[in-house]
Amino acid sequence: MKKGFLIIGLLCFTAVTHAQEIKLNAPSKKGGKPLMEVVNGRHSERSFVKKEMPAQILSDLLWVANGFNRNDKRTVPTAQDRQEMELYVMLDDGVYFYDAKANVLKPVQKGNFRKALGQENITSNAAVNLIMVGDLSKAASREYAYFAAGCISQNVYLYAESKGLGTVARGSFNRDELTKALKLSEKKEVMLVQPVGWIK
Numbered sequence: 021m022k023k024g025f026l027i028i029g030l031l032c033f034t035a036v037t038h039a040q041e042i043k044l045n046a047p048s049k050k051g052g053k054p055l056m057e058v059v060n061g062r063h064s065e066r067s068f069v070k071k072e073m074p075a076q077i078l079s080d081l082l083w084v085a086n087g088f089n090r091n092d093k094r095t096v097p098t099a100q101d102r103q104e105m106e107l108y109v110m111l112d113d114g115v116y117f118y119d120a121k122a123n124v125l126k127p128v129q130k131g132n133f134r135k136a137l138g139q140e141n142i143t144s145n146a147a148v149n150l151i152m153v154g155d156l157s158k159a160a161s162r163e164y165a166y167f168a169a170g171c172i173s174q175n176v177y178l179y180a181e182s183k184g185l186g187t188v189a190r191g192s193f194n195r196d197e198l199t200k201a202l203k204l205s206e207k208k209e210v211m212l213v214q215p216v217g218w219i220k
């Protein structure tokens with residue numbers, strides 16, 4: 021009898037601790053506008069219409085930004101293949117870590133942390149706000165980590181243009197508040213944030 025309770029207890033505990041993990045769709049890796057048209061259209065958007073992002077688009081966006089496109093290599097380059105970049109996603113209910121290998125969003129902290137992003141006029145109507153974090157304990161150098169953040173940003177710009185979404189790279193955020201919201205350790209640095217949303 022006691023053993024039964026223990027198993028039920030463990031199952032409940034597992035359900036509670038994993039309740040908020042968001043399983044992502046497999047990235048589609050196809051379609052979109054031709055590259056030359058996408059590059060021709062790339063631009064920054066700062067005004068969004070509040071609308072949800074369909075699950076497939078969210079999965080594809082994250083994969084484009086920092087997913088794996090070969091066994092253990094990513095869609096963006098990093099110096100010496102250190103893969104120091106981490107991607108976090110801020111949704112209305114909290115912040116999540118993009119675990120690209122497992123293809124899930126892992127909850128980091130529940131709550132509304134939008135203020136930490138700064139420029140709420142830009143960020144609050146975006147469907148998602150991406151946060152690029154460099155792990156300087158892995159990076160060949162801080163400069164190279166910033167370069168990698170730029171690569172992620174451009175991938176996001178190009179995907180957004182391809183899908184009729186809007187986006188803008190943003191360097192003006194509250195570093196201390198974001199560091200706390202993401203529960204970052206000392207060697208991890210927020211480098212860039214990027215809202216992605218619907219423009220009509």
Ligand SMILES: Cc1cc2nc3c(=O)[nH]c(=O)nc-3n(C[C@H](O)[C@H](O)[C@H](O)COP(=O)(O)O)c2cc1C
Pocket residue numbers: 062063064065066188189190191192193
């Ligand atoms: C590193 C970086 C930081 C930026 N920070 C901000 C920002 O904090 N807020 C903002 O509205 N735009 C920001 N931008 C977007 C630029 O203002 C924008 O790219 C520039 O005006 C050129 O416009 P375009 O992207 O449409 O070509 C940033 C761009 C970069 C590359």
